[in-house]
Amino acid sequence: MYTIELLDVVTTAGILYIVALGLLIVYGVLKIINLAHGAFLVLGSYAAVIATWLDWSPWSALVIALVGGAAVGAVAEWRVLRDLYVRPLDTILATWGLNIIIVQSITLYFGREIQFAESGVTQAVSVGGVTYSLYRLILLLIAAVLGVLVWLLMRRTQIGIVAQAVIMNEELAQALGINTRLVRFVTFCLGAGLASLAGALITPLVSVHPNLGVPWLINAFMLVMVAGVSLGNLALAALILGGAQVLVSSYGNPVLGSLTIIILAVIILRFRTITT
Amino acid sequence: MAHHQKKDVLMTASRTLAEQIASFWRRRWLAIFGASVLFVAFLLASPMVLGEYAQQILSQAFFFAIAAITVDLLWGYTGVLTFGQSAFFGIGVYTVAIALAYYVDGALATAGAIFAAMVGAALVGAAVGWLSFWDRATPIYVAIVTLALPVVFTQIILSGGAYTGSSSGLPIPVPFLSITEWYYIAGGLLLLVAIGAYVFVSSDAGRVLVAIRENEERCRYLGLNTSRMKIHLMTACSAIAALSGAFYVLFSSVAAHSYGDFVFGTELVVWTALGGRGTLIGPILGTVGVNYVSALLGGNLPFIWLLFVGFAFVLVVVYLPQGLVPAIGQGLSTLVRPIRQLLNGGWNAVAAGAPPGAAGAAVALSSTADALGQRRSMIGAPDEAPVLELRDVGMQYGSLVALHGVSLKAYRGEVVGIIGPNGAGKTTLLRCIADGRERSTGEVLINGHRIDRLPPQRCVALGVSRKFQTPNVFDALTVLDCLRVARSYREPTSPWRRSRTVELPEPALAAVEVSGLTTMLNERASHLSHGAKQALELAMVLAQEPTVLLLDEPTAGLTRDERAAIGSVLTELAQSHRLCILLIEHDLDFVRDISTRLVVLHMGRVLLDGPLSEIADSDLIRSIYVGGTA
Numbered sequence: 001m002y003t004i005e006l007l008d009v010v011t012t013a014g015i016l017y018i019v020a021l022g023l024l025i026v027y028g029v030l031k032i033i034n035l036a037h038g039a040f041l042v043l044g045s046y047a048a049v050i051a052t053w054l055d056w057s058p059w060s061a062l063v064i065a066l067v068g069g070a071a072v073g074a075v076a077e078w079r080v081l082r083d084l085y086v087r088p089l090d091t092i093l094a095t096w097g098l099n100i101i102i103v104q105s106i107t108l109y110f111g112r113e114i115q116f117a118e119s120g121v122t123q124a125v126s127v128g129g130v131t132y133s134l135y136r137l138i139l140l141l142i143a144a145v146l147g148v149l150v151w152l153l154m155r156r157t158q159i160g161i162v163a164q165a166v167i168m169n170e171e172l173a174q175a176l177g178i179n180t181r182l183v184r185f186v187t188f189c190l191g192a193g194l195a196s197l198a199g200a201l202i203t204p205l206v207s208v209h210p211n212l213g214v215p216w217l218i219n220a221f222m223l224v225m226v227a228g229v230s231l232g233n234l235a236l237a238a239l240i241l242g243g244a245q246v247l248v249s250s251y252g253n254p255v256l257g258s259l260t261i262i263i264l265a266v267i268i269l270r271f272r273t274i275t276t
Numbered sequence: 277m278a279h280h281q282k283k284d285v286l287m288t289a290s291r292t293l294a295e296q297i298a299s300f301w302r303r304r305w306l307a308i309f310g311a312s313v314l315f316v317a318f319l320l321a322s323p324m325v326l327g328e329y330a331q332q333i334l335s336q337a338f339f340f341a342i343a344a345i346t347v348d349l350l351w352g353y354t355g356v357l358t359f360g361q362s363a364f365f366g367i368g369v370y371t372v373a374i375a376l377a378y379y380v381d382g383a384l385a386t387a388g389a390i391f392a393a394m395v396g397a398a399l400v401g402a403a404v405g406w407l408s409f410w411d412r413a414t415p416i417y418v419a420i421v422t423l424a425l426p427v428v429f430t431q432i433i434l435s436g437g438a439y440t441g442s443s444s445g446l447p448i449p450v451p452f453l454s455i456t457e458w459y460y461i462a463g464g465l466l467l468l469v470a471i472g473a474y475v476f477v478s479s480d481a482g483r484v485l486v487a488i489r490e491n492e493e494r495c496r497y498l499g500l501n502t503s504r505m506k507i508h509l510m511t512a513c514s515a516i517a518a519l520s521g522a523f524y525v526l527f528s529s530v531a532a533h534s535y536g537d538f539v540f541g542t543e544l545v546v547w548t549a550l551g552g553r554g555t556l557i558g559p560i561l562g563t564v565g566v567n568y569v570s571a572l573l574g575g576n577l578p579f580i581w582l583l584f585v586g587f588a589f590v591l592v593v594v595y596l597p598q599g600l601v602p603a604i605g606q607g608l609s610t611l612v613r614p615i616r617q618l619l620n621g622g623w624n625a626v627a628a629g630a631p632p633g634a635a636g637a638a639v640a641l642s643s644t645a646d647a648l649g650q651r652r653s654m655i656g657a658p659d660e661a662p663v664l665e666l667r668d669v670g671m672q673y674g675s676l677v678a679l680h681g682v683s684l685k686a687y688r689g690e691v692v693g694i695i696g697p698n699g700a701g702k703t704t705l706l707r708c709i710a711d712g713r714e715r716s717t718g719e720v721l722i723n724g725h726r727i728d729r730l731p732p733q734r735c736v737a738l739g740v741s742r743k744f745q746t747p748n749v750f751d752a753l754t755v756l757d758c759l760r761v762a763r764s765y766r767e768p769t770s771p772w773r774r775s776r777t778v779e780l781p782e783p784a785l786a787a788v789e790v791s792g793l794t795t796m797l798n799e800r801a802s803h804l805s806h807g808a809k810q811a812l813e814l815a816m817v818l819a820q821e822p823t824v825l826l827l828d829e830p831t832a833g834l835t836r837d838e839r840a841a842i843g844s845v846l847t848e849l850a851q852s853h854r855l856c857i858l859l860i861e862h863d864l865d866f867v868r869d870i871s872t873r874l875v876v877l878h879m880g881r882v883l884l885d886g887p888l889s890e891i892a893d894s895d896l897i898r899s900i901y902v903g904g905t906a
Contacts, residue, residue, distance in 0.1 A: 033416065080594060090593050090597060094593045096589075097589040097590035215427075255432075255435035258431055259428055262427055263428070266407070
């Protein structure tokens with residue numbers, strides 16, 4: 001009966017989770033809002049375009065995106081952000097500047113027109129009596145895998161545990177001799193790489209053009225603000241707010257649907273009393 | 277004798293006062309007049325050189341610059357980072373466009389539509405302000421709301437179909453004016469808004485905005501309702517942005533959703549940052565410069581130009597956070613310094629009659645004599661009520677209990693020294709008195725009034741003022757301006773007048789005088805020594821005319837002499853002005869010198885409470901301060 005809606009809700013939540021993950025990690029460890037997140041998404045999408053041009057497998061785009069995004073992120077952290085952490089409001093501006101630089105560079109090279117990228121999976125499958133896009137289901141799986149991987153990375157690896165220490169108490173971590181500078185660098189690269197990977201993953205669902213990042217950035221930003229720094233909260237926020245978006249779009253009005261996440265996030269942040 | 281001296285100060289002060297005010301008013305209005313004449317001359321003369329295309333580009337840039345000024349007022353001066361001014365610009369654009377396209381025509385109706393646009397934007401701005409600024413809002417939250425606003429606006433426009441023109445824009449019938457006429461209108465409007473903004477930011481109210489940017493918490497503890505001020509500012513800036521949008525659409529004759537979208541909102545911030553936030557002229561030049569050049573470059577060049585702007589923006593944010601115009605200004609001033617010195621020499625010779633030291637500022641005593649007289653009359657009343665009463669006050673952070681049921685009464689004229697080892701809960705105790713939202717249990721009464729869950733600014737109104745542990749002054753303001761901001765809780769601040777004096781109650785004036793701040797009234801607070809900052813903050817707190825004064829280590833980091841000076845001020849405050857002083861102090865000798873009573877806190881409990889003479893030499897105090905087991 002409501003199978004399609006249910007599938008839409010969970011897959012939308014999965015997509016939002018994938019897109020917001022990199023932003024959450026950067027926000028959690030570096031305490032900055034990376035407004036260049038949208039630009040990294042765009043980078044990933046154009047990685048898919050390049051893979052199509054080169055006639056490579058669409059899946060190779062994921063690797064190109066991850067590596068390319070992390071590399072650009074590395075340069076950005078090294079040249080721009082490193083000395084700005086003491087001025088948090090200015091990091092918002094600087095990352096928006098990075099966004100302009102990346103997006104304009106892409107525009108210069110590829111032009112403003114919509115590009116085509118090959119999709120790895122185009123079939124539909126039958127689930128619970130309805131035909132549904134296999135790719136969206138795969139994205140849900142990928143969201144779960146990414147979530148578990150990042151969780152393992154944070155809990156089980158040296159760098160992850162150190163990053164946790166930085167999240168909890170940066171001054172203490174520094175006093176204990178933790179190289180917070182390295183932690184920040186690695187985290188930003190990871191965040192940028194994940195954003196770029198997300199961009200490659202959503203390419204089959206969107207039309208690729210240089211400004212595709214902004215709406216995704218805004219939704220991801222709102223989800224991260226609501227979720228705080230917890231992976232579990234992000235999943236929950238993606239499910240509830242993303243779910244609301246799907247329901248409002250299909251039963252109400254698509255325009256209102258596109259605003260659902262923003263409006264709900266603003267209201268939640270204003271009136272909730274518990275902080276995360 | 278002492279009284280006579282003070283009177284002399286007063287008279288000298290009022291004499292210099294008149295001269296200073298006159299000269300300042302001359303200077304401020306002269307600057308406005310000079311800049312206006314120059315700009316009007318440029319405006320009138322430039323069409324002879326500039327082609328129509330250039331005039332069109334500049335007109336557009338002038339309208340955008342008005343919106344950039346509102347970004348500067350909010351972000352540059354007050355510290356409210358906003359991406360949403362484009363939405364208010366857009367409200368101006370679409371209100372006028374829809375009115376002219378469907379409902380009205382004629383000059384009067386157009387003016388009405390512009391006014392309606394401003395009122396509408398002001399209402400939305402007030403709502404946004406109410407949503408964004410509450411007592412514990414983070415600075416990020418307003419960025420979130422103002423980021424959401426243009427997105428919501430754009431979606432509404434896009435979903436309006438033919439009515440709003442959706443994505444293809446809404447063409448409107450416009451009054452026919454020549455390109456040069458529009459150029460004059462745009463320039464004139466920009467000039468008016470810029471003058472208004474300049475008068476505002478250089479007024480007393482403008483100083484308060486900078487104080488909010490520098491240290492909002494201190495402002496709250498000075499009794500200022502900063503949230504309300506920011507809401508008012510947001511409301512006014514929204515109306516002005518809508519005004520520029522309304523004129524812009526009359527000029528361009530097409531309403532497009534891109535004038536209200538998120539990207540335009542960020543562009544306004546970029547232009548403001550490039551030119552120089554908090555300078556007014558910087559955002560104007562930044563906006564005009566970026567728009568002019570990007571219009572001159574044709575073909576594929578705009579993308580390269582935008583890329584260049586992006587790079588310039590990042591470089592400015594990282595290396596020149598004050599922006600290009602102040603940086604260029606500094607560069608020029610090093611070049612022209614020799615000339616200026618020459619000029620200043622001439623000025624000084626003219627002004628040689630003025631007394632040194634009081635240069636450019638004066639402090640006048642206030643006439644709070646009545647209140648003081650009343651207080652004095654209460655001396656020695658045997659059954660005097662406590663001015664401060666704590667009933668079973670407890671404070672818990674998660675599982676950590678910082679205060680266990682502290683009960684305490686304090687009276688006028690008492691100096692209560694609160695001592696105890698680190699972590700005993702001393703600062704927490706002061707926090708619970710100065711901010712009704714802090715404590716977990718119990719009740720605090722100031723002058724017989726419960727503080728309930730009142731925020732700090734409301735507690736100030738009940739008569740409690742708090743000085744912080746580390747000196748908390750407004751670094752970007754001068755000493756005089758800091759004192760003025762502190763006084764603005766008692767005296768309404770003018771949004772256009774700029775006073776060069778401040779009336780201080782006697783205790784605050786005493787603190788200014790004994791610390792030698794009188795000679796540094798025009799010095800920036802950031803340039804003061806640590807001791808002078810401590811004294812300034814004390815004077816700011818005393819300017820509130822509190823009955824209960826909370827001092828958190830007022831002598832930390834002070835020299836011996838400075839300490840003695842502060843000590844004498846505090847003793848005088850308690851004895852002559854009948855203030856009740858609660859003092860946290862680690863220096864036991866200082867506490868002995870000035871306290872009348874000691875309260876020993878340990879692990880969040882009151883261990884001892886009694887007159888100085890009885891407990892100052894007890895074993896307990898010795899063990900706490902010298903070491904050993906209690």
